[in-house]
Amino acid sequence: MTKNASTAQTPVSLYGFLTPKPGHADALRKLLLDLVGPSRGHEGSLQYHLHEQEDGRFFLYEVWRSQEDLDRHNATLLLRAFMAELPEHVDGAIEAYSGAMRSPYPYAGASSAG
DSSP states (O other): OTTTTOOSOOOEEEEEEEOBOTTOHHHHHHHHHHHHHHHHTSTTEEEEEEEEOTTSOEEEEEEESOHHHHHHHHTSHHHHHHHHHGGGTBOSOOEEEEEEOOSOOOOTTTOOOO
């Protein structure tokens, strides 16, 4: 019963680097930027940010209220269409990581800044 005592949801982070194929930076940037607004509107989205590195790679950082929220997001038509188009624009494997957030997270409901 110790594991079930976690009725409070554990935030999950997803982050990684995507390297565009030569000549595909603009297309990849647009593809990624088109995810930001809709993804931020998905239930359980706490953070969703896209960064562009000086070396041309893109860094995507997401925080979801729970793994269930992330799973729902990943099952959307938006994400499935994105994943289908992604290989055309990405050079090599995506360097991706995820994990449960262990530091306290100030939930959006507590203070609506940001």
